[in-house]
Amino acid sequence: MTAGAPGTDHGLVDIAIIGGGINGAGIARDAAGRGLKVLLCEKDDFAEGTSSRSGKLVHGGLRYLEYYEFRLVREALIEREVLLASAPHIIWPMRFVLPHSPEQRPAWLIRTGLFLYDHLGGGKQLPPSRGLDLSRAPEGVPLRPEFRRGFEYSDCWVDDARLVILNLLDAARKGARILPRTRAVSARREGDHWRLEMQAEDGGTQVVHARALVNAAGPWVQDVVQGVAGLNSAHHVRLVKGSHIVVPKFWSGPQAYLLQNEDRRVIFVNPYEGNLALIGTTDIPYDGRAEDVAIDDDEVAYLLGVLRRYFRSPPRDGQTVHAFSGVRPLYDDNSENPSAVTRDYVFEMHGTTAQPPLLAIFGGKITTYRRLAEHALGRLEPWFPSMTAAWTARRPLPGGDIGGTFEGFAANLAQAYPDLPGTVIHHYARLYGTRARDLLGSVRSVPDLGRHFGGNFYEREAAFLRETEWATGPADFLERRTKHGLHLTRAQRDAFENYL
Known part of the structure; x- marks a missing residue:
């Protein structure tokens, strides 16, 4: 799953999404599952910014009740379930x-x-x-x-970075094109679509034509509105x-x-x-x-x-x-206290029904990303009246179809691979759920896992991350897709980087 070659033209899609954090990933998954053609680009690794640096909680926001954010807390508590x-x-x-x-x-x-x-x-x-x-x-x-x-x-x-990856995996399974390390350079309207020019990590230019553009760039949302699309924004982050x-x-x-x-x-x-x-x-x-x-x-x-x-x-x-x-x-609500600034989200729509729209997202929190995606597609519905209904509330994310309790699933996985260390099996169960069987395949003993990098990290998992989860750089493997980096010595980290 790599970015296209220099000069790639991805043709016409329904929605092009700028930003591979939780909001962009959630919208890509939802849109692809509704039958829309989707492309998502991210200038760095997925979840490299805010979405891997959270407090790692799916929560209603108990303290937001003090600021009378009852609607946000209610929505977040429902989403928690x-x-x-x-x-x-x-x-x-x-x-x-x-x-x-x-x-x-x-x-x-x-x-x-x-x-x-x-x-x-x-x-x-x-x-x-x-x-x-x-x-x-x-x-x-x-x-x-x-x-x-x-x-x-x-x-x-919640494992926040993995939540992003699982949404992107599901989006890709449903036909979305996912481009890591591909920066949005410029966007302009051409008739009934946007022409979005992107630049891959190797310097190659890529182009996509999109009926709608979604700006889910997080801290860079205003840079995209003004610098990439050349529009003025009435909202601020x-x-x-x-x-x-x-x-x-x-x-x-x-x-x-x-x-x-x-x-x-x-x-x-x-x-x-x-x-x-x-x-x-x-x-x-x-x-x-x-x-x-x-x-x-x-x-x-x-x-x-x-x-x-x-x-x-x-x-x-x-x-x-x-x-x-x-x-x-x-979203800047002019609150003097940083802790009191709303964690709610606001949409800014550029374009009439006679123009291809740009939808910019300001604010939000990881717990409510799925509802944010539904609301975003609701705002875009006038341009896509034939898209199907919301569906993500009823479907598990990749690996989440474990049936019963996690403990029961992990025990069954351990029984299926009795000659592997219990800590390794538990690690695979936690990170990959039912996808752990795809990772392990015909593995039967520890030597089958390949080179040991330290802790619970083996070559088999590294290959799986490279082949299925867009991992390329050391931090992709050690910090975002997993937390192995916390359990390796400096020498072990260096050895893994040299292996890559």
């Missing part, structure tokens, strides 16, 4: 413990918010919230003794920097924690990759180039400071094993 059913290998329930900090939000307000959170979405898959006596409950053991009261509620974990750190896990149990800081921000403390913890996020206004975003020392100190306030034995300075930053392209 839909996505959990569609991809149970990469999305799973998680319980969050919220220690009560009385000088911040009063207990009655938290109870009210959790009651709404339990009922707004109407879902029944996840257990409801409850109060906790942290002086007695095991979830209180790692916390400082002054936190004696707390609450517990449900949300879901507000870039907010969110940073996370990864540290060794410092508590027992599967639960996560949600901490209220003195500045009223909330920080998630989540189990990550078995023996690690993911801590974040910061919400800081950002004025630089989205490509240049990086965590700074003050953000690391801020996150560690919040942990020290709540935990008996928090990680120390210097124990951070990984860190990353992302830029959230939020």
